[in-house]
Amino acid sequence: MRWDELDKEACSVARTVSVIGDRWTLLVLRECFLRVRRFEEFQTRLGITRHLLADRLRKLVKAGVLQKVAYQDRPKRYEYRLTDRGLDLHPLMMAIVHWGDTHMAGRRGRPLLHRHKACGQDFDPVTVCSQCGEPVDARGVHVHPGPGAPRMARA
Amino acid sequence: MRWDELDKEACSVARTVSVIGDRWTLLVLRECFLRVRRFEEFQTRLGITRHLLADRLRKLVKAGVLQKVAYQDRPKRYEYRLTDRGLDLHPLMMAIVHWGDTHMAGRRGRPLLHRHKACGQDFDPVTVCSQCGEPVDARGVHVHPGPGAPRMARA
DNA sequence: GTCGTGGGTTCCAATTTGGAACTTGCTTCA
DNA sequence: TGAAGCAAGTTCCAAATTGGAACCCACGAC
Missing domain, CATH: 1.10.10.10 (Winged helix-like DNA-binding domain superfamily/Winged helix DNA-binding domain)
Known part of the structure; x- marks a missing residue:
């Protein structure tokens, strides 16, 4: 490929x-x-x-x-x-930054902080479910084929 | 570099x-x-x-x-x-999938769907603020240097 | 003893990178 | 009038990374 x-x-x-x-x-x-x-x-x-x-x-x-x-x-x-379309990459960027902050930060702490203008506080991004609003993690998600799946659906 | x-x-x-x-x-x-x-x-x-x-x-x-x-x-x-540590990449993966679903899906629709086991529904990931719980987007965030910033803080 | 299987390694050609110099249009300064 | 500067690229070549295909090794099954 x-x-x-x-x-x-x-x-x-x-x-x-x-x-x-x-x-x-x-x-x-x-x-x-x-x-x-x-x-x-x-x-x-x-x-x-x-x-x-x-x-x-x-x-x-x-x-x-x-x-x-x-x-x-x-x-x-x-x-x-x-x-x-580019601005829509923001959640992706935040996810990248957050993983780095969590798992790769040096001993001095995170290089950048993000302030949520709406509430005025420094925050971390949290991924929640669009349907129920609760946080989502890897183990809580089931993946299944959608309408655009190839004939032999992968997984 | x-x-x-x-x-x-x-x-x-x-x-x-x-x-x-x-x-x-x-x-x-x-x-x-x-x-x-x-x-x-x-x-x-x-x-x-x-x-x-x-x-x-x-x-x-x-x-x-x-x-x-x-x-x-x-x-x-x-x-x-x-x-x-790998499982913590889940939000990042979801963000990648979601951007692709939104901006690159073919006319047949998205290839995979994600079901939130907790609520039983197919969902999209939404990024919210850890402090106030409201959704966050690019324009609503202010970036500033944190404790691990280099001496000449970038941006 | 030969075949098949899982998880690699080796080799070489083709593609992609890195580094540094060169180009183009236009402005400013002497 | 000429020299220098600036922003945004482009060109050229050597070095590193990839793609493709074949080979290797330990075992177990036939």
Whole structure:
């Protein structure tokens, strides 16, 4: 299986991974959520090679996660902003950060804190069930085939 | 920056990405959550080369996400199971699946459904604030440096 | 003793990365 | 008028990683 076949799999994990399943892409997205928008700034902050950065930004734009917005003419200059589709990756980012905070934090504690503007407090993300509102964990979930399952449903 | 420097960054995203920020690793984990445990079964289901599979499983074991458990002697055979640390990746997996379901589903709909055993209904994961219990989205969160921030706090 | 099975390892070619220099359009400063 | 700077890329090449396929080993079954 190659990158370009991945998004054709009948699996939402595979399809999401085809967009974000890459080290640099995830780090670029981290910066996007920290309000970084310009090529040079991504490059300096991440230490990624310009070549790869251009490639990853291009792919994210093609995937509809970022959009190029001109912020000046003569010479034309663009910046990259999260689209609504990109903003929807927020729970995924929070889940990544939270796992890192929980399992990989150094002895000095977590590098960043997240404050919920609505209640004013620093918080952790909690995943709950959309139906009953109770927290969900791995053992409390049963997976079964949906309408888009391949004929030989996996699992 | 190279793979082996990534886990030293003072950033929970970078540190998590150093463990799971790889296409095959995420697909291996998908299978783990679908109760796949054995080398051959991973290999057949994923179409990954045996070489890479061995490498990714080794790395996941080293990261404490999976553990090797002997399921027979003579000849010794092992299977790979999620540890508690691995099970904690469940919200992350759910977030990946949910984004794919929302933004990448084919016209036939989502491939898999998730049933919450506690309430018996198919559900979507919702990310809420651990303090007030209300849903959280990108625009409602303010990020600020925590105790583990580098001296020049990023953002 | 030959076949099958599970869990790997080895080898090599093809692809992807990393690093550094070069390009393009336009502005500013001397 | 010319030199220098800036943002956003692109080009080139060496080094690392992947994909594909074959090979290995311990055992058990036929």
